[in-house]
Amino acid sequence: MSSSNPSAPTPAPRAVLRRPTAAAKPATPACPAGMAAGVVPDAARGAVPGTANGTDRLRLNKRMAELGLCSRREADDWIAQGRVRVNGQVAPIGLRVTASDRIAVDKQARGAQRQRVTILLHKPMGYVSGQAEDGHRPAVALIDQRTHWRDDTSRNRFAPAQLRGLAPAGRLDIDSVGLLVLTQDGRVARQLIGADSTVDKEYLVRVQYGAVALDVRSVFPAGQLASLCHGLSLDGQPLKPAVVDWQNPEQLRFVLTEGRKRQIRRMCALVGLTVVGLKRVRIGRVRLGLLPAGQWRYLAADEQF
Structure with a gap:
């Protein structure tokens, strides 16, 4: 039989050390079937000056335009048609997002966007850049098969549907001549005449x-x-x-x-x-070159402003 000393101090309980567990990482929503990823978080790609940061929220249409996905008007159309998802969920109209939100666009919408054309016209004197005014014809009236420059190296072929929504990205006065850009693509228009354009x-x-x-x-x-x-x-x-x-x-x-x-x-x-x-x-980097007055060509796939 063992004896104990009642005056001896009681030993402190031994601390139990446990290996810390790594915090679970939130899963990135998978890109739904039929959707094309439109954005990677700015933390990974470098924040764009003037855009949303991790906490600021911008309207989704503005965020998509800032990232070069489309124009604001185009974004509104896509959102209204349910073609845009944010973090895997169909985006409602008026949604605000942060820079870390993941935006995906329906592949069909992106495919239709790729069909849009940008046209380079050598505007002659006597034509207005935009809508007809004071009896003067608009520059877009010059766009047809007959005036397509025969030395155009683009693989595009003219079709009347290319005239729908074709608008000047910038202007030249009626008494000025030279390079005029007309486009169906809101991204091109924003690049050339947006408030933050540096072209x-x-x-x-x-x-x-x-x-x-x-x-x-x-x-x-x-x-x-x-x-x-x-x-x-x-x-x-x-x-x-x-x-x-x-x-x-x-x-x-x-x-x-x-x-x-x-x-x-x-x-x-x-x-x-x-x-x-x-x-x-x-x-920008696109020159008028040898394009004759009154004729036009397509912006080639490998040309950038």
Whole structure:
């Protein structure tokens, strides 16, 4: 029989160590059958400035447009038709999302989107860019099989359905000529004329200075040329910096990243120049090239603005 010492301290209970279990990761909803994944979370792809972060919420149509999936109008149509899912659930109209939400678009809708065309037209003088006005025909009236440039290398073939929803992405004045983009694709329109567009546009502009129409460069003050590059305002708003230089004694080259109404003509007027000819020769990386006046071609699949 063992004896115990009542005065001895009771030993503390031994701590039991357990291996910590890893927290279960939330499952990523599988892309439903017939749906194409439209977005990966920004945490994995790099957040886009101005877009939703992990906690901010944007309307779904705006988020889809910011990610380049479609235009807002197109997004609204798809949402109304039940073609968009967020985190595996059909998205209701008016839904707000965060950057981490997963967006998927019906494959049929994406397929229809790929059928939309973008057309490059060499607009001649006398045509308006948009709707017919003051008896002048719209530029879209030039788009038919007869005026399709025979040297177009695109595999697209003209069909009357391509005229539906075909609208100018930007404008050229009735008395200006050159490259005009018409598109059925809201993504292209947003890229070229959206508020956050950074696509630059290049113009060749023939000018005269007062009564001087020849060798204008020799009499035009250098300080005024600097003003054309930076420092002018229109309608009380300062213009973004531009690149303006002489191409020859009577012709200036303008490179702009914005498109105010009749901007170049008004800029020139502010420094005493009169525009006598204006031609747009480039939009982003797409050039007018050898495309004849009054003819058009398709934007090729491998061309990017």
